[in-house]
Ligand SMILES: NC(=O)C1=CN([C@@H]2O[C@H](COP(=O)(O)OP(=O)(O)OC[C@H]3O[C@@H](n4cnc5c(N)ncnc54)[C@H](OP(=O)(O)O)[C@@H]3O)[C@@H](O)[C@H]2O)C=CC1
């Protein structure tokens with residue numbers, strides 16, 4: 709049994725992970741956390757997440773959850789800032805970590821990497837197998853098509869999403885820049901006003917927000933007289949959750965380090 713702690717258990721991903729972990733034969737949920745001050749603190753996690761009783765209380769601090777129950781791994785989909793704090797708590801106790809949060813800055817990425825010197829951490833902006841295949845396909849298309857096509861990334865998410873562009877769109881843009889021999893300097897986020905003609909080296913990243921869209925990403929390769937569109941549409945959060953639990957199984961017992969979903973899936977890294 710892999711003893712698993714889930715953070716942010718009443719969130720969209722936290723509750724999905726709690727249900728999937730509860731239903732997995734090889735995992736046991738031994739801890740659950742929520743934001744300090746949340747009205748769910750002290751409640752049964754299963755009830756708080758509307759799943760039915762699980763006899764695991766919601767606590768308001770990951771350190772307390774880890775001190776109360778011996779854990780093998782923490783699965784964390786909260787926010788970049790909270791995940792960095794959670795990584796420090798895991799590092800202090802030698803517990804492996806899976807991070808799905810997005811919105812990382814260079815500074816918060818460096819802080820996560822610091823904790824990953826002590827414990828194994830899998831961090832990826834998208835844990836679905838399909839999206840990780842799209843990363844590879846996007847890199848391959850960019851290499852094959854070369855410089856003659858204008859490349860743009862479009863993402864759409866539900867109205868509650870806080871960060872923009874999505875972590876997946878950012879990763880796609882970085883993958884494309886790498887495959888085309890360009891840099892992050894070539895990324896353009898949205899356009900407004902007299903921006904002038906599009907520079908050939910530009911990689912545009914555009915964001916849509918609305919309704920209950922789970923997550924959609926398209927890479928456009930605009931050519932002369934033709935275009936290619938590579939699209940992934942998530943219609944359920946379960947694929948993110950199943951990917952994260954796959955990462956949790958993989959990361960327990962690994963050497964310290966900052967791993968990506970590509971490592972979990974046995975793919976070559978694209979960025
Ligand atoms: N890698 C991937 O495959 C995917 C990544 N994501 C990312 O995961 C993150 C979460 O997304 P989503 O589930 O939609 O967001 P939600 O806002 O629904 O869930 C986040 C949860 O974390 C809670 N939380 C906040 N602070 C703490 C804390 N200190 N300790 C414990 N819990 C805390 C929030 O509580 P409160 O609301 O009270 O603040 C909330 O319940 C985002 O960064 C998103 O982009 C999402 C889907 C897939």
Ligand SMILES: O=C(O)C1=N[C@H](C(=O)O)C[C@H](O)C1
Nearest residue numbers: 810833834869874875876923
């Ligand atoms: O916040 C979300 O919902 C999602 N976030 C991730 C991202 O920012 O890329 C992944 C997924 O598309 C859903």
